Amino acid sequence: MSLTPPPDQDIVIIGATGDLAKRKLLPALYNLHVGGLLPAKGKIIGCARSEVSDDQFCEMAAAAIKEFSRTGFDAAQWKTFQPRLTYVATSEGYDEVRKLCLLPDRLVYLSIPPSAFSATIDAVAAAGLVEGTRLIVEKPFGRDVESSRQLADKIHEHFEESQVLRIDHYLGKETVQNILVFRFGNSVFEKVWSRDMIEHVQFTVAESIGIEGRGAFYEETGAFRDILQNHAFQVLSLLTMEAPATFDAEAVRDEKHKVFESMRPLEACDVVRGQYTSGAVGGERVEGYLEEDGVHPESQVETFAAVRLCIDNWRWAGVPFYLRTGKRMTRQVTEATIVFRQAPVHFFRPMGVQELAPNTLTITIQPEESITFKFMAKAPGPDVEIEPVTMSFTYDSSFKQQPAEAYETLLNDAMEGDQTLFARADSVDLAWEIVQPVLDDMPPVQPYFAGTWGPRAADELILPHKWHLR
DSSP states (O other): OOSSOOOSOEEEEETTTSHHIIIIIHHHHHHHHHTTOSOSSOOEEEEESSOOOHHHHHHHHHHHHHHHOTTOOOHHHHHHHGGGEEEEEGGGOHHHHHHHOOSSOEEEEEOSOGGGHHHHHHHHHHTTOOTTEEEEEESOOOSSHHHHHHHHHHHHHHSOGGGEEEEOGGGGSHHHHHHHHHHHSOHHHHTTOSTTTEEEEEEEEEOSSOOTTOHHHHHHHHHIIIIIIIIIHHHHHHHHOOOOSSSOHHHHHHHHHHHHHHBOOOOGGGEEEEEEESEEETTEEEOOGGGSTTOOTTOOOOSEEEEEEEBOSTTTTTOEEEEEEESSBSSOEEEEEEEEOOOOOGGGGGGTOOOOOOOEEEEEEESSOEEEEEEEEEOSSSSOOEEEEEEEEEHHHHHOSOOOOHHHHHHHHHHHTOOTTSBOHHHHHHHHHHHHHHHHSOOOEEEEETTBSSOHHHHHHTTTSOOSOO
16 A cells, blocks of 8 residues: 555546445545545546435435544545545436546446446446546456356456456455565564475354345355355465565466466365354344345355365465355454464373464454464473463554555555556456356255354364364
8 A cells, every 4th residue: 555645547436325335435535535645636426326416425425434434524624525526327328427537547446236247347438438447346256157257358348457456355454465474574484384384274254244134145146155265265365375576466466376276176075055044143133044135035045155175286285274254153253374283292291291282373354453373381380281372463552553444455556556456367267267166066055053153064174173263
């Protein structure tokens, strides 16, 4: 994320009255304005199907900022931000959007359902909004290999790959970005970052919430497509890639691509799918997935998915990677845990020690951004009693400042033209190829109670290991 304002450009948000724009995009742009990180010149043009006036759009933006901005609402800042905002109903056509653009360069954000991508891209191109445009595309990038390639072909009909920014908000989180610095900036860890010292790796994306009224969307997507195939794979590529020659965007993305090339395609036996039933979360009774609005009463869509993955290259051959995600789980947490090989225990057996817990390194992405290392130490006293202890780092305690929201980072990078944190077409295609065998032969869903860590089969998938969170 740059510390200086990006080049002058207009910003066009297509789908500007939707949930993503209200919760994330408009507050992020306002926060960048407060931090002096918006272009000095340029309009913020919202467009959507809704017939609203400029004043109504500004009122909606102000309400969104008051509710969701991490910096809060400041009347003086709003007074200088609000004049940038304008609105066009898509019924007026994208020619009107082009007329409102003040500058030759612009950022066009597709904050719309995937079903609208194709027609919208054609309409944007027909209005002459290709040259000078960087196009941000929200996930999901298709729902399988075929649809992903169709989307890529449609984009490439009008835009060069260098103009396209496939956004994954996980990659904008400070702790995720810190993975590369942690690995390649600390030789003590990079020297042991391989199959020689690492036994296995876990990555968990757990949510305590349900589908939050998005039954229709979830019925089309499911946990496997929504989280594992994109968010989890992207974070895993940062954990496992080789050191790039430079931190140039293409050098980093080349190394990530090599990881996807080395991933073994999944089979049905590598996957567990689950669906939550009624239960208790945080002491409150909640209904099951099949009782949610918009869900088919006999739905087989998964709200939980776990996979066992292998990366067949020199660094990682033989190291299993376990990824899982789920709704209505015990609590909200996103973390990666690197489990190191166990130390020999025979030295301690005369002292009554039969087993040593392995060293673990845990990178927590949310709710608190932190890195924790667990190692063994002697407890105080005359006898040799070995207990695990931890060393922890958190952003709050170390840097005394609140990190930027993920969308602030990614929007700033997009305006700068920095593609490092955005997915490339060939890597997206490979990620779908890895999961396509399972999409063709999905294992059945298994029930799990809301408020638990998922179905029992997920514990069996990881044997002889155990989930770090359980």
